[in-house]
Every structure is written in structure tokens, then in C-alpha cells.
Amino acid sequence: MSAVTTTAAPSANLAQRGKGAFLGLLAWAVGLLFFLPVAWMVLTSFRSESDAATNPPSLTAPLTLDSYREFFGGGASPWPPLINSLTASLLSTLLVLVLALPAAYALSIRPVKAWRDVLFFFLSTKMLPIVAALLPIYLIAQNLGMLDNIWLLIILYTAMNLPIAVWMLQSFLAEVPASVIEAAQIDGARLPVILYRVIMPIAGPGIAATSLICFIFSWNEMLFARVLTGVTAQTAPVFLTSFITSQGLFLAQMCAASFAISLPVLAAGFAAQDKLVQGLSLGAVK
Amino acid sequence: MRSQSRRTRAAIATALAGGMLLTACAGAGGSSGGDGESVNVLMVNNPQMVELQRLTADNFTEETGIEVNFTVLPENDVRDKISQDFASQSGQYDVATISNYETPIYARNGWLHELDPFLADDSDYNEEDILEPMRLSLTGEDGKTYAQPFYGESSFLMYRKDVFEELGLEMPEQPTWDEVAEFAATVDDEVSDMKGICLRGLPGWGELIAPLTTVVNTFGGTWFDEDWNAQLTAPEFVEATEFYVNLVRDHGQSGAAQSGYAECLNNMTQGNTAMWYDATAGAGSLEAEGSPVQGDIGYVPAPVKETESSGWLYTWAWGMQKASENTDNAWEFISWASSQGYEELVGETSGWSNVPAGKRASTYENADYQKDAEAFYDVTFRAISEAKPDDPGVQPRPAAGIQFVGIPEFTDLGTRVSREISAAIAGQQSVEEALEKAQAAAERVGEGYQD
Numbered sequence: 001m002s003a004v005t006t007t008a009a010p011s012a013n014l015a016q017r018g019k020g021a022f023l024g025l026l027a028w029a030v031g032l033l034f035f036l037p038v039a040w041m042v043l044t045s046f047r048s049e050s051d052a053a054t055n056p057p058s059l060t061a062p063l064t065l066d067s068y069r070e071f072f073g074g075g076a077s078p079w080p081p082l083i084n085s086l087t088a089s090l091l092s093t094l095l096v097l098v099l100a101l102p103a104a105y106a107l108s109i110r111p112v113k114a115w116r117d118v119l120f121f122f123l124s125t126k127m128l129p130i131v132a133a134l135l136p137i138y139l140i141a142q143n144l145g146m147l148d149n150i151w152l153l154i155i156l157y158t159a160m161n162l163p164i165a166v167w168m169l170q171s172f173l174a175e176v177p178a179s180v181i182e183a184a185q186i187d188g189a190r191l192p193v194i195l196y197r198v199i200m201p202i203a204g205p206g207i208a209a210t211s212l213i214c215f216i217f218s219w220n221e222m223l224f225a226r227v228l229t230g231v232t233a234q235t236a237p238v239f240l241t242s243f244i245t246s247q248g249l250f251l252a253q254m255c256a257a258s259f260a261i262s263l264p265v266l267a268a269g270f271a272a273q274d275k276l277v278q279g280l281s282l283g284a285v286k
Numbered sequence: 287m288r289s290q291s292r293r294t295r296a297a298i299a300t301a302l303a304g305g306m307l308l309t310a311c312a313g314a315g316g317s318s319g320g321d322g323e324s325v326n327v328l329m330v331n332n333p334q335m336v337e338l339q340r341l342t343a344d345n346f347t348e349e350t351g352i353e354v355n356f357t358v359l360p361e362n363d364v365r366d367k368i369s370q371d372f373a374s375q376s377g378q379y380d381v382a383t384i385s386n387y388e389t390p391i392y393a394r395n396g397w398l399h400e401l402d403p404f405l406a407d408d409s410d411y412n413e414e415d416i417l418e419p420m421r422l423s424l425t426g427e428d429g430k431t432y433a434q435p436f437y438g439e440s441s442f443l444m445y446r447k448d449v450f451e452e453l454g455l456e457m458p459e460q461p462t463w464d465e466v467a468e469f470a471a472t473v474d475d476e477v478s479d480m481k482g483i484c485l486r487g488l489p490g491w492g493e494l495i496a497p498l499t500t501v502v503n504t505f506g507g508t509w510f511d512e513d514w515n516a517q518l519t520a521p522e523f524v525e526a527t528e529f530y531v532n533l534v535r536d537h538g539q540s541g542a543a544q545s546g547y548a549e550c551l552n553n554m555t556q557g558n559t560a561m562w563y564d565a566t567a568g569a570g571s572l573e574a575e576g577s578p579v580q581g582d583i584g585y586v587p588a589p590v591k592e593t594e595s596s597g598w599l600y601t602w603a604w605g606m607q608k609a610s611e612n613t614d615n616a617w618e619f620i621s622w623a624s625s626q627g628y629e630e631l632v633g634e635t636s637g638w639s640n641v642p643a644g645k646r647a648s649t650y651e652n653a654d655y656q657k658d659a660e661a662f663y664d665v666t667f668r669a670i671s672e673a674k675p676d677d678p679g680v681q682p683r684p685a686a687g688i689q690f691v692g693i694p695e696f697t698d699l700g701t702r703v704s705r706e707i708s709a710a711i712a713g714q715q716s717v718e719e720a721l722e723k724a725q726a727a728a729e730r731v732g733e734g735y736q737d
Contacts, residue, residue, distance in 0.1 A: 075339040230378040244360035
């Protein structure tokens with residue numbers, strides 16, 4: 001008996017380890033699979049146009065900064081669209097937070113009556129496909145003289161992201177234990193103090209994660225931006241499409257532009273990374 | 287915890303300050319657009335337009351003080367955006383690039399500003415220099431001029447002179463399609479690694495449909511007869527389509543159903559094909575500095591069968607939005623971009639082969655241009671001057687257009703039909719099956735015009 005158990009234990013251990021190694025390999029493979037197109041984009045952006053267009057693609061072609069030089073110093077300046085995108089993304093994210101935090105508070109920590117219904121009502125506004133609302137919004141904007149105005153995009157992005165933000169924040173705030181709040185109340189803390197000293201630190205990572213999601217959604221939004229903007233309010237994704245041409249090579253230029261335009265989002269992601277990991281794993285107090 | 291909250295506070299403050307700063311910038315940028323001494327231009331992202339954008343600030347703005355705000359988009363997007371902006375007459379853009387397909391349709395809808403008063407007042411512009419078919423194709427049904435060409439093109443046959451010589455083949459000055467099919471078969475049999483001909487097979491009304499419709503025209507077919515009866519299953523249309531599909535299937539490029547202008551240009555440049563029937567604009571790229579086939583290409587007019595000529599006519603032109611409040615500045619810009627002077631500017635700064643040609647007779651008389659475009663300028667000039675948009679086939683047509691039918695429904699119809707024919711090129715169905723489905727779609731469009 002004892003012989004059996006002593007031989008069984010290492011083999012089970014081995015199987016366990018094999019399984020772990022396999023899962024690790026699989027995770028690496030999936031990770032690389034997702035990262036490969038991005039890596040290819042970055043690599044292509046350092047090629048000359050004719051090297052970027054070869055079939056089969058060449059790994060050893062010489063590297064050049066031409067595409068970036070063209071992007072920043074070529075025909076059209078990328079700064080106005082980038083500034084427009086930053087304005088729309090940052091301001092709409094701020095507005096979303098200002099509106100969504102009280103809403104989420106009223107749906108989790110001090111839930112209103114029928115708070116589940118309210119939550120689903122918020123979500124139902126996302127059920128209408130955006131494209132169905134496009135024409136009415138265009139006509140309204142035209143009548144109000146708001147076409148090609150960055151404030152229109154700020155309002156739209158705020159409205160678009162609000163339901164998601166309320167849902168996310170609701171789940172983060174629900175993680176704040178009632179006992180902690182009660183303890184603070186017993187110690188004589190009033191609402192502003194509780195909000196600031198108790199709830200904020202616990203829900204902070206969640207708020208950071210929500211902000212980042214809203215920022216990314218606004219930054220990448222293309223449909224509204226393409227239809228509703230023109231000369232002055234053009235955003236970065238619309239500017240990006242302007243590199244596509246039907247009469248020439250554009251791959252290297254396009255990749256350089258795509259990479260340059262992804263950088264702000266990457267930077268925001270890195271800056272919030274440690275909070276994000278806490279926030280996205282929903283582990284505020286676990 | 288304390289430090290974390292302080293950090294959060296600092297972050298929020300920074301974000302707020304940043305946001306305010308940015309809106310201030312955006313506001314400043316926005317106001318400069320509305321002070322009158324500027325013009326908003328929406329244009330397609332073709333190399334000629336990118337060149338124009340590069341040259342504008344140092345030349346046009348320098349001379350006139352008028353700032354030009356360009357919005358550049360790819361072809362399909364620019365068409366969407368223009369029709370959206372012009373249809374609602376929101377006046378965001380003063381000038382946009384439209385083709386000879388859109389111009390009469392937009393003019394009928396009242397979306398375009400007529401240009402005759404400007405032309406009458408502007409003697410420097412030299413309107414008589416514009417080639418007749420170009421001018422006519424940019425005229426509305428009411429006889430008024432609604433756009434000015436930036437550059438124009440027709441279609442012709444490009445072939446490898448060296449390969450033909452080696453095989454003892456002689457290209458006639460005006461080939462017929464039957465001769466071309468024979469040449470294609472010979473090259474395909476005799477030369478390894480080289481196909482006979484490259485023809486577009488990629489779906490799209492501006493891709494496959496353009497060359498195919500010129501073949502249909504010269505085979506005696508038409509999309510619609512004079513009374514808007516769809517003719518896609520008429521014997522001539524079927525014969526022409528079968529000819530085209532079989533030619534490209536038997537002796538054409540590999541992956542034909544997915545190749546358009548860009549792929550054929552690549553095939554021709556890489557020496558994978560002996561002939562290419564396509565836009566005259568292709569010659570500029572084939573003869574460009576560094577092209578491996580530079581100097582080896584011969585150019586002859588579009589092959590024919592029943593008609594005397596069969597090249598198409600296409601132009602990217604400047605149209606002015608009716609709702610524009612900036613018409614004088616807009617005309618300043620249009621007349622500069624379409625002028626002889628601008629062609630000379632491009633010729634001197636970036637070489638005569640890059641000149642936006644195909645619209646002015648004077649370009650073809652210019653010795654510098656003749657030298658740089660020696661191989662093809664004469665054939666191009668004749669192809670454009672001989673194009674007959676009103677009468678491209680053997681029978682009267684209900685709407686103008688050579689490689690298209692000049693009705694708004696054609697973009698959708700053409701693209702649908704092209705998908706069926708492309709599937710036939712891929713071997714997924716027969717040409718008859720493809721054309722029967724296409725006929726049904728065309729009949730629905732025709733019925734709308736019969737009431």
C-alpha cells in the first residue's frame with residue numbers, strides 16, 4: 001500500500017506540472033497570436049513603401065524612419081486631429097465620471113427602489129444600434145449648427161459611455177463592505193468624509209479602470225466622428241483613414257500613423273496599469 | 287491610503303487642467319476656419335491630390351492669402367462624405383472632388399454652383415484649352431458648366447514590346463479584341479511565367495465594371511436600351527461578357543477575381559503579364575523612374591469590335607457646393623488647381639510625368655511633357671479626345687456615360703452585377719447564371735425610369 005502511494009504521488013505531481021506547463025505554453029501562444037499583428041504593424045511602419053508591399057513579406061528589409069517623417073512633417077499636420085481626439089476623450093471621460101459616480105452610488109451603496117430595473121433601463125439605451133441613430137443625430141446637429149464641432153462629439157461620447165460606466169462602477173461600489181461604512185459612521189464620519197476617505201480608496205482602482213475604458217472607447221470611435229466632423233473637429237481615427245489610397249502604396253505610412261495614434265492610449269494604459277490589474281480582476285477587498 | 291487619494295486628486299486636477307487647455311486650443315483652431323479668407327476642400331486621396339496639398343501653402347496661399355483647409359479621404363469614403371454634405375447643403379465644404387459620373391447627377395439635384403459666371407470673368411483661366419469631351423462630361427443637362435477637371439484619363443491597351451518582338455508578333459495600330467485574344471493565347475503558350483493579359487476582376491462599379499462595360503459597348507451591347515429596358519441578357523451583352531470572362535480565365539492573371547487596377551499594375555511592373563487593358567493613368571507608373579519595365583511598354587488605343595473606338599472617359603474634377611458662402615475664394619482655388627500654371631509648377635518641382643494631365647490640350651503641346659511622356663502622350667491624347675460619352679456604342683442610350691450609366695442607382699447596381707460576374711470569373715457559376723441574376727436587378731432599376 002505504502003509503495004503504491006509513494007509511487008502515485010510523484011506521477012500525479014508530474015501530471016499536474018505537465019498540465020501547468022501546457023497551460024503556460026497555451027497562454028504564451030495565445031498572447032503571441034494577439035500580439036503578432038501589432039508587432040507586424042510596428043515593424044512595417046519602419047519600412048519603405050516598396051518593401052512594405054512585397055509579397056511574400058520580407059523580414060530583413062532595411063529599416064527607415066521615412067514614414068514617421070512623412071506623418072509628422074508631410075502634407076497634413078497630425079496635431080489638430082490628435083488634439084481633437086484628446087479633447088473629446090478626456091472631457092467626455094470626465095463628464096462620464098461626474099455623472100456615473102452618483103448614479104452608481106445610488107444603485108449600490110444606498111440602492112434606490114427597484115435598482116435592478118433602473119440598471120437594466122440604463123443598459124437598454126445601448127440596445128439601439130448606433131448607426132440607427134446616426135441620421136437623426138446628423139439632422140439635429142445640422143439644424144443646431146453643431147456639425148464639425150468638437151462639443152457635439154464630447155456630448156455624444158459621454159452619452160455613449162455613460163451606461164457602461166454606471167454598470168462598471170455599480171459593481172465596483174457594491175464591493176465596498178457595508179460594515180466598513182457603518183464603522184466609519186459610528187466613528188462620526190459624515191457623508192463627504194465617508195465618500196472621500198472610505199469609498200474612494202477601495203473603489204479607486206475600479207474608477208481608474210472605468211475611466212480607461214471610457215477613454216479608449218472615445219479615442220477609437222470612428223462612426224460618429226467620420227459623419228459629424230469635417231474641417232476643424234476631425235479626430236485621429238478619421239485622419240488615419242486619409243492615408244488609404246486606391247492609386248498607390250500606403251501600407252508603411254498607414255502603419256506609422258496607426259502606431260503613432262495608438263501611443264496615447266498605450267501611455268494611458270501603462271500609467272494606470274497597476275490600478276487596472278486590481279480593478280479588472282474585481283478584487284478591491286478580496 | 288492617504289498618499290493614494292492625494293495622487294488621485296493630483297491626477298484629476300492635471301486632467302482637468304489639460305482638458306481646459308485642449309479645448310482652448312480646439313477653440314482657437316475652430317475660429318480660424320470662419321473668417322472668409324479660407325476655403326474648405328474635400329478631396330480623394332490620390333497621389334495627384336497629395337501633391338496638390340503639398341504645394342498649396344507655399345504657392346496658392348502665398349500668392350492670394352487664402353488659406354486652404356483640406357480634408358482627404360479614400361475614394362469610397364469621400365464619395366459618402368460628399369454626397370452627405372452636398373445633399374444636406376450644410377455648406378461645410380466649399381469645394382469637393384467629384385467625377386464626371388457625379389457631376390450631371392449632382393447638378394440635376396441642385397447641389398452644385400454653376401461655374402459659367404466665373405469662367406466668363408476669368409480670362410486667365412483659358413477655358414478653351416480644356417478638351418472638349420472633358421468639358422461636355424462636366425456639363426449639366428441644362429447646358430451649364432458645373433465642374434472643372436483636375437486630371438483626366440481614358441483607357442488603352444499596354445503591351446510588352448520586347449516580348450512581342452521576341453515572339454514575332456505585331457501589334458496593329460488599332461487592335462481588335464479578337465486579335466488581342468489571339469496574342470494572349472500565343473504569349474501564354476510560348477512564354478513560361480508570363481500570362482497573356484491582365485484584366486480587372488475585382489467586384490466594384492469602379493473596378494471590374496469599367497473595362498467590362500467598354501467591351502460590352504464595342505461588342506454592340508448596352509446596359510439599357512433607349513426605353514430603359516435592361517439588356518444584360520441580350521446576345522451582345524452575353525457574348526461580350528463571355529469573351530471577357532473566358533479571356534481572363536484562360537490567359538489572364540492568377541487570382542483574377544480579386545485583382546483590380548492596383549494588382550494589374552503590380553503584375554505588369556513585375557513582368558508577370560504581356561498585356562494590360564486599363565486606365566491611361568497606368569502609363570505614368572509603368573514609365574516612372576525605377577520601374578523595371580520602363581521603356582519596354584507599347585501603347586495602343588482600346589481594342590474594338592463593332593465600334594471605331596472604345597476607350598472610357600474619367601476625370602476627377604472640382605465642384606463647388608451651392609450652399610458655399612465662399613464662392614469667390616472657392617473659384618480662386620479651383621482656377622489655380624486646374625490651371626496650366628499649376629501643371630507647370632508640378633512639372634518643374636516634381637517632374638513632368640507627375641503632372642495632372644488629360645484635361646488641357648496645351649499639356650500635350652508642351653515639349654517638356656512630350657519628352658517625359660514620349661511613349662504614351664499621343665495615344666492618351668487621342669483616346670481622351672475621341673471619347674464619346676453620349677454615344678459610346680452602336681445604339682442610342684437613355685443616359686450618358688461610357689464605362690457607367692449616368693444614374694444615381696448605378697453605383698449600387700454596378701457593384702451588385704460585378705459581384706455576380708466576378709463569381710463567374712472565379713468559376714463559381716456560369717456567365718449566363720450571373721447575367722440572369724444581374725438582369726433581374728437591372729430590370730428593377732429600369733422600371734423606376736419607365737413610369
